[in-house]
Amino acid sequence: MSYITGPDVVKYACSCGLLKPISHLYFCRYCFQLRCSFCVCHEVDSNFCGKCSENIPSSEARVKKNRCGNCYVCPSCQQELSTRIASKGPVNPEDSKSTPKKMYYLSCQFCRWSSRDVGIPDQSTVTGGWPERENVHSNRLQELVDMYKAIVLAQKQQKDKDKKKQRGKFLSYTDRTGVTAAALRKRIGLPAEFTHPILKNKPKEPEPASAKTEVDEVPEQLLTEPINLMEITTVEQRLLQPEAQPVTVDKLFPVHKQLSIKRSLRCRHCEHNVSKPEYNPSSVKFKIQLFAYYHIPEIRIVTVEPLRAGKQCELIVKFTNPTQHQTTIAFLKLNMDEEDASLDSEVAEVIQDLDQTLSLQEKQQMSLTSLPLSTSQPSSLISVPSRQPSLTIEPRKISQEVNCDIEVPTSSFILPPRDDAAEYDDSGDTHNIQDDPKLVKWRKSNKAFIKLNVTPMSDLALNSEVVCGFIMQHIYTNTVASKEPQKYNHKVKVFLRLGQLVGSE
Structure with missing residues (x-):
């Protein structure tokens, strides 16, 4: 059957x-209702690497752009890269006392891609020192981030100031008497950038982006020579490295592995947890697991x-x-x-x-x-x-x-x-x-x-x-x-x- x-x-x-x-359903034991993933609140408990099981704080994960600093994935097939050992001959072959040196390189066991294919030199240590590709637009991106952080900070300070004014509390004597800060600065004779804290700490605005008038001509090879698709990267491979977007496969560099998260699910109706995992990354157990499979026939x-x-x-x-x-x-x-x-x-x-x-x-x-x-x-x-x-x-x-x-x-x-x-008793049921x-x-x-x-x-x-x-x-x-x-x-x-x-x- x-x-x-x-x-x-x-x-x-x-x-x-x-x-x-x-x-795919959860059962809340407090409000007695079935909940799916769309009607529960998702909360991130911890960030960890799925390969090395390293638990990373949320603040550090934001700095590292939500990626592990030690583990890499293949830029060709997005599978995990493993470290391989290779022996390097002695510097002086005539010296009998010199021994071969161990060197390490990254290799993909799925598509056979290796760091040697793109010219990355072998490293002498297992955990370290793999060269990173520099982003040519890193300085401009940092300037934009600093500028928008200052804008957010100024808006937050102004919002807090407005809230305190509504409560009847004044930040300074000028707010209470009605004398504006601009009028006070004119009387003293100080410029605005030396008195206002927000304007004083405001970073320099970057230069606006300008379009190029001259565009590079199309290479003649695209029209005369046949295209080898094995040497051209796919859209997924380019988007995996958005800062460089390599066009050919010989410019693919290893990519840091993206972090995984452990999340807890909370019922939106009664605000109780229906699922909460263990904090340890290597543990697959749950502190709370109110799956409908364990409560509903x-x-x-x-x-x-x-x-x-x-x-x-x-x-x-x-x-x-x-x-x-x-x-x-x-x-x-x-x-x-x-x-x-x-x-x-x-x-x-x-x-x-x-x-x-x-x-x-x-x-x-x-x-x-x-x-x-x-x-x-x-x-x-x-x-x-x-x-x-x-x-x-x-x-x-x-x-x-x-x-x-x-x-x-x-x-x-x-x-x-x-x-x-x-389940293992064949003698029959005892329930009458x-x-x-x-x-x-x-x-x-x-x-x-x-x-x-x-x-x-x-x-x-x-x-x-x-x-x-x-x-x-x-x-x-x-x-x-x-x-x-x-x-x-x-x-x-x-x-x-x-x-x-x-x-x-």
Whole structure:
């Protein structure tokens, strides 16, 4: 029995309205919503080199233009360069006591490019001293940077000065009396550049750029001799070295490796971290990893009958519970025409009810396992966090079109908690669960195979993509908000791409 596990087969609807696979989503345990990479805040934790694993501070990374000072990449294929050893003969061959000297050069093991190809001399040490190509425009670029830094500094000082004036605090006696600084300088007889601190420290403006009147003529070789593309650099190779932009391959120099970053992701709604890695560059672990794969039941398509327009087909779907708590899953009908109320507004309303009515506190402590899971269950029975949302995110409309009707089951089914040891136990399951035989076809440990009936629309064209959708409602057990586990119903919109329509009988 083969599974259909492509990344575009089963997609979940994020809180912002985008459809993503479960491996690309995060789950916030504080506001109970799915988050994708577009609706979280990205923060840079550290900069490091992916080759030597050196951790570099942010200030030093800006000075080094976000590149490592010791590691290089190939200017031809952008792969990492390795240091190779070569022996150099003795200076005096007749002297028997002199030994060969070790020399080092850079070589690419992917495209066989080496530093010897462009005439870079071999070095006597492993870590050092590779010659850098000088930028002919470095002085002018530095003058421009200094000028714009002074402008930014002047604007910042003027902004701070205006803020203090609005508060009623004056920087000097002249600001309070209304005597301007220009009038005071005229009375004293001093020029402006010696009194104003901003004008005094302002650097000299560089000369404006001027266009050339005479342009170099086109070389005659381009018209008479055939062009050898192996000797001409590509656009990627030129843009890798923007300060020189070499035209021929014999002018390619090694490029410093670009630094990598470790980033933490923060929920925009409640401002809690959903992902935070370790600070050590060589570590692949996470301090916080709230991936949806570890909190939301995973759905996979097992088998589907040939799809025919207007004909009912059987679909087998596999559900997996990744949590350490038992959950109950029910199906709700997906209506794309009506706009469903967002979870943010629902949580906010329940929080207001909890603040006004003391009797609802007892309902928070009730376990939902003894309650029937139905669509008519009031939202006041749902256990919610005590934190007020700080930012309202308006979800966008889902653009996915559904062209297949699904027969929503009226009954629900239970998924036991995940047990790693049960994967290797062939003696059978110990859970005594009474399942509906029309719904649950087979189960083992925390997995269940569910049978669904789908009917593609009768007006679909041949070989068109068939997409169906439903709302999965499952009980999520939260252990973060309080000491006692809280349970509530979480709803997720799921879309399945079943394949192409094969025709009618």
